Amino acid sequence: MNAFEHAAAQSDTYLAQLKDLLAIPSVSTLPEHSADMQRAAEWLAAHLRGVGMDRAEVMPTGGYPVVYAEWLNAPGAPTVLVYGHYDVQPPDPLDEWASPPFTATERDGDLYARGATDDKGQLFVQVKAVDALLSAEGALPVNVKFLLEGEEEIGSKHLDSFIEAHRDLLAADVALISDAPVWAIDQPSITYGIRGMTYMEIEVRGPRADLHSGAYGGTVHNPAQALCEIIAALHNPDGSVAVPGFYDRVRPIDEEERAALAKLPWTEAKWRSETGAPKPWGEQGVQLRRAAWRPPHA
Ligand SMILES: [Zn+2]
Incomplete structure (x- = not known):
């Protein structure tokens, strides 16, 4: 035996x-x-x-x-x-x-x-x-x-x-x-990398006190608006990260990884049923399964 x-x-x-x-x-x-x-x-x-x-x-x-x-x-x-x-x-x-x-x-x-x-x-x-x-x-x-x-x-x-x-x-x-999932019960998997996480707190301060919109509006930047602009500036319109230097040390995906990922039976329909989201978002031209695992994102 x-x-x-x-x-x-x-x-x-x-x-x-x-x-x-x-x-x-x-x-x-x-x-x-x-x-x-x-x-x-x-x-x-x-x-x-x-x-x-x-x-x-x-x-x-x-x-x-x-x-x-x-x-x-x-x-x-x-x-x-x-x-x-x-x-x-x-x-x-x-x-x-x-x-x-x-x-x-x-x-x-x-x-x-x-x-x-x-x-x-x-x-x-x-x-x-x-x-x-x-x-x-x-x-x-x-x-x-x-x-x-x-x-x-x-x-x-x-x-x-x-x-x-x-x-x-x-x-x-x-x-x-030995602390990760397998892809499926009939598909043993080796997880060879996991993305990390970074948290930060941003505090935006504006004028000392509430200001009358008629007297000061248009001359003092609203902190809520400034915060929205800071957050919006983190991404390019195509979904990639706009922070300077963010991708500098990201190893490019090689053919072997690309082929291994392409072999997984992961469809957009499965992604939709799991997330309930109406359509995928993210960097243009990056396959869904690759986008979810391989590149860092913000
Ligand atoms: Zn665990």
Whole structure:
């Protein structure tokens, strides 16, 4: 039996185990769940030891702990570091749930629970891949390390310092971030980049006090109007960003990426049904699926 056959044969067991993990309300934003956070970390460390990782432990940080595990018995092969997080968002508002958030429930082939798709489900796929390979084949083709944190939903406050303090332990040739969706159930996907975000607050000030329109109108710029002009100046009429230097360090899309994106079955009709918007907006001549993912925008 190979690893795929083994995983298929074990799917009921794997699903039951995932439900156990989903039942732990590891809500990092709420201090009353700190014992659950610890429980989720310990559950994962024990599970990782159980599937045959050589070392798996709960390691302290300045906040919620990191679960670290390793299997390094493939000398000469690359080392893959798998990242995931075991904390979840709060489940409120509870009356919007069709089934209890911490009782994983199957409906129409999907599994509903807080954390099922962010990120316990994803990280568990990697854990069970290791399980299936070690059970069926006795070894992994690469060296594997796991880094599962408990603070992703609160800004990964202590992750940088943890990584800094454990550089050698975490050293790897490639990092697999297991915290993203797949395109479709029958289409495995590798997310190779994600856009960041920048927030800013702009304060526009005008005259000291309200001014009479008859006496001063036309001579004092209205701050509301000035703010509209500033915001409007961020884009060119074709939808591209007009901020000087904005595109300077954007890597051009290459043929391989272009071809890969073109292969995805993403239609304008699907986009319309998802968004409810009457028509697409944005930079002229940029394919919809490319516009949504690849170029930065403001
Ligand atoms: Zn996540």
